[in-house]
Amino acid sequence: MLRTLVRMAENTAKRLRTDSLPVTSGDAVTIGTHNGHFHADEALAVYMLRTHIPTYHNARLIRTRDPALLETCHTVVDVGGEYEPARNRYDHHQRSFNTTFPGRPTKLSSAGLVYMHFGKEMIARRLQQDAEDETVGRIWNKLYESFIEALDAHDNGISVYDPAGISAAGLEKRFSDGGFTLGAMVGRLNLNWNDPQPSDPAEAQAVEDAQFLKASQRIGEEFDRDLDYYTRAWLPARALVAEAFAARPEYDPQGRIMVLKAQSCPWKDHLYTLEEEQADPNSKVLYVLYPEKPTPGAKWRVQCVPVSKDSFQSRKPLPEAWRGFRDEQLDGISSIPGCVFVHAAGFIGGNKTFEGALAMAKKALELQ
Structure with missing residues (x-):
């Protein structure tokens, strides 16, 4: 040998x-x-x-x-x-x-x-x-x-x-x-x-x-x-994130919700960079919405923005009362139809439709 x-x-x-x-x-x-x-x-x-x-x-x-x-x-x-x-x-x-x-x-x-x-x-x-x-x-x-x-x-x-x-x-x-x-x-x-x-x-x-x-x-x-x-x-994701970042007022006057319309992409680095360039501490993105797949009828995700790229701590987690629940049970707790889940740690959730995911993000802004 x-x-x-x-x-x-x-x-x-x-x-x-x-x-x-x-x-x-x-x-x-x-x-x-x-x-x-x-x-x-x-x-x-x-x-x-x-x-x-x-x-x-x-x-x-x-x-x-x-x-x-x-x-x-x-x-x-x-x-x-x-x-x-x-x-x-x-x-x-x-x-x-x-x-x-x-x-x-x-x-x-x-x-x-x-x-x-x-x-x-x-x-x-x-x-x-x-x-x-x-x-x-x-x-x-x-x-x-x-x-x-x-x-x-x-x-x-x-x-x-x-x-x-x-x-x-x-x-x-x-x-x-x-x-x-x-x-x-x-x-x-x-x-x-x-x-x-x-x-x-x-x-x-x-x-x-x-x-x-x-x-x-x-x-x-x-x-x-x-x-x-x-x-x-x-690198190609930067243009998509910049476009979504600019369109935030369509979903929340304070710009706390960002929507990636076509599909998810690497967004965290670009988001933090865009926020630094904007230099407005009162206009931080809290939730990012994106479809699970780039296909018609795909389910949508609501992801909380971490305090930093590698952190497990979210800027604003999804409501504690929603965490760990799924489907119809979560629909009843949140009063939002079409819910799929909210993770037990509160950093991500899902809905069957974009409208439902947006409703979850908007309601989460009001709670806690």
């Missing part, structure tokens, strides 16, 4: 070092990063370059800490002690390094550095637009906040919440979440301390490199899913 793994790893490593993309006469692009225990940031940095930037397609990869070898590389990430974009050096471990993504406080890792410098090109190629287009910039920012920043924080030892604040509040986790973060997902692909390894250093390095490739591909697949989502689903 070990011999088979070694042969596969050696073949993979050979391909990494021999396949190349000619850039100028006789030259080949080589990406250097460190060997040893690998992390999510350099795994993703390598993936983004080799997959999304034409210059690096099929680039060779060298994993080493040898300064002489790194000096021969076209591009170096996460090792070498240098951040010099003009020379394609993207390390963040030097004492003087404090670079952050525009508008964000988190110190960058190699993933953040590569994304900051090459992200707009990746997105522009996906959208087939100019890299300076406003929509490219919007996704560039959003993808950093939703995906890359977590890797930067993880690699730099930055907690999601202020440890001192948590300690002062006496907060403790109620259960284990399994520690399954993006960083942990990559970390689990490192060899275990007691896994059998070849005694020959070159063979052992080949086995380690093969695991790094698996990790780079794995984190890259997750990145690509987010890239696809934000370019193909999230």
Whole structure:
């Protein structure tokens, strides 16, 4: 079994070092990063370059800490002690390094550095637009906040919440979440301390490199899913949400009800952004209505707007007296025909018709 793994790893490593993309006469692009225990940031940095930037397609990869070898590389990430974009050096471990993504406080890792410098090109190629287009910039920012920043924080030892604040509040986790973060997902692909390894250093390095490739591909697949989502689903939804946001007075003079007429779409991010741009604290959306399916006769949902995107707390939950009831029983309690349900937690409900869903939202505004 070990011999088979070694042969596969050696073949993979050979391909990494021999396949190349000619850039100028006789030259080949080589990406250097460190060997040893690998992390999510350099795994993703390598993936983004080799997959999304034409210059690096099929680039060779060298994993080493040898300064002489790194000096021969076209591009170096996460090792070498240098951040010099003009020379394609993207390390963040030097004492003087404090670079952050525009508008964000988190110190960058190699993933953040590569994304900051090459992200707009990746997105522009996906959208087939100019890299300076406003929509490219919007996704560039959003993808950093939703995906890359977590890797930067993880690699730099930055907690999601202020440890001192948590300690002062006496907060403790109620259960284990399994520690399954993006960083942990990559970390689990490192060899275990007691896994059998070849005694020959070159063979052992080949086995380690093969695991790094698996990790780079794995984190890259997750990145690509987010890239696809934000370019193909999230961005087109903005126009629909903006239209619904502008039409709120049709349903409530204070703009507390928003209706997505045709179908549901990713609305939370866009709604919060539109509210910030409007800058009217007295005109917050409390309920969003949308059909369950984009077909005639579909049932309708009434969803409460959370206080923040990832919060389970609603700005104004549906009435407590309605929660946990269904169908005719809920019709009688609410005095609204066609009710389907209201969740026991009060964050969502449903009705057979748009008119019924709107009546539920309007009555919920009056109660509590």
